[in-house]
Amino acid sequence: MKFATQADGTPDGRLMVVSRDGRSAVPATGIAASLIDALQRWDAVQPRLQALYEQLNAGTAAGALPFDAAPCLAPLPRSPQWLDGSAFLNHGRLMERAFNSPPIPQFDTVPVMYQGASDDFLGCQADVPLPREADGIDFEGEFGVVTGPVPMGASADAALGCIRLVVQINDWSLRALGPREMQSGFGFLQAKPSTAFAPIAVTPDELGDAWAGGRVHLALHVQWNGQRFGEPNGREMNFHFGELVAHAAHTRRLSAGTIVGSGTVSNAGGAAGSACIAERRVIEMLEQGAAKTGYMKFGDRVRMQAKFADGRDGPFGVIDQRVVAAGG
Numbered sequence: 001m002k003f004a005t006q007a008d009g010t011p012d013g014r015l016m017v018v019s020r021d022g023r024s025a026v027p028a029t030g031i032a033a034s035l036i037d038a039l040q041r042w043d044a045v046q047p048r049l050q051a052l053y054e055q056l057n058a059g060t061a062a063g064a065l066p067f068d069a070a071p072c073l074a075p076l077p078r079s080p081q082w083l084d085g086s087a088f089l090n091h092g093r094l095m096e097r098a099f100n101s102p103p104i105p106q107f108d109t110v111p112v113m114y115q116g117a118s119d120d121f122l123g124c125q126a127d128v129p130l131p132r133e134a135d136g137i138d139f140e141g142e143f144g145v146v147t148g149p150v151p152m153g154a155s156a157d158a159a160l161g162c163i164r165l166v167v168q169i170n171d172w173s174l175r176a177l178g179p180r181e182m183q184s185g186f187g188f189l190q191a192k193p194s195t196a197f198a199p200i201a202v203t204p205d206e207l208g209d210a211w212a213g214g215r216v217h218l219a220l221h222v223q224w225n226g227q228r229f230g231e232p233n234g235r236e237m238n239f240h241f242g243e244l245v246a247h248a249a250h251t252r253r254l255s256a257g258t259i260v261g262s263g264t265v266s267n268a269g270g271a272a273g274s275a276c277i278a279e280r281r282v283i284e285m286l287e288q289g290a291a292k293t294g295y296m297k298f299g300d301r302v303r304m305q306a307k308f309a310d311g312r313d314g315p316f317g318v319i320d321q322r323v324v325a326a327g328g
Helices: 034-042 040-058 089-099 158-159 178-184 202-209 241-248 277-288
Strands: 002-006 015-017 024-025 082-085 114-116 129-130 140-145 163-170 217-224 227-230 259-260 301-307 319-325
Touching: 002 034, 015 034, 015 040, 024 040, 024 202, 034 040, 040 082, 082 241, 089 277, 114 241, 158 241, 163 202, 163 241, 163 301, 163 319, 241 259
Parallel strands: 082 259, 129 319
Antiparallel strands: 002 015, 015 024, 082 114, 140 163, 140 259, 217 227, 217 301, 301 319
16 A cells, blocks of 8 residues: 655644555545554554555545645654664765764674654655755665554564555755764764655555565665766665664564664665765765765755666655755
């Protein structure tokens, strides 16, 4: 199934079921008011949502209308919890070099994760208001999952079974603020503005063979101001999503609607390019002796879209955002 959230003046928006081809949608009226409502009552509403999805794909759903991603909110405009990992070892090792920080202990055996703000997610085409260009404005292309309830101490296999949806993410970062916050020992706060999401969240089965081993085997195509930036593939995650969710639930329960991110998608070798500017900059430092690529300026745009191996568009839709001056 595919879901999107339409703005309706409420904090959680109105749940829409989206067709498999992404061309039409229908409100889930009478089944679930919002996506968080559906996730909290998943076992009760999933069969009815599936039936509505099948009707929509067959062209028989009453009230169906053309799907327009532009006004969509994030699939979950707010969430009980947003946890972001760093599951791509290539990216993590490069960031250690970028920030001249000591190696993270057990980085390849214990997931790294921080808890971000989950009260104000951005839609796929929402402008991104930020205070200063000097803060080092950077995009970060990721994949993520949305869970149902996860019991404390769940195994990785059990946690994988708790995943309800898969999402595509742009986890905005302010690189000039990150080093001080990391050195404080208390983690990110100001360095992580509101996170953005592609318009459509999907059940894992919609990915077909591209959902394998708890990983998203899709290339994330990233463009900055219309120019190719990279298309790294999610298959190179060191930890799969079940392991990330289990890590988060090791000492506490996770509630329905918890979002767990993969961290910046990154591939070894460099041929696929990058999904964030900081990674390109450190590669330039290593290969050319100095970083040549600057961070984003107000008015810049970033576009992200996952694609299958055969070139077909992925199921999440497109993130296409502009950076603007806050208060401008």
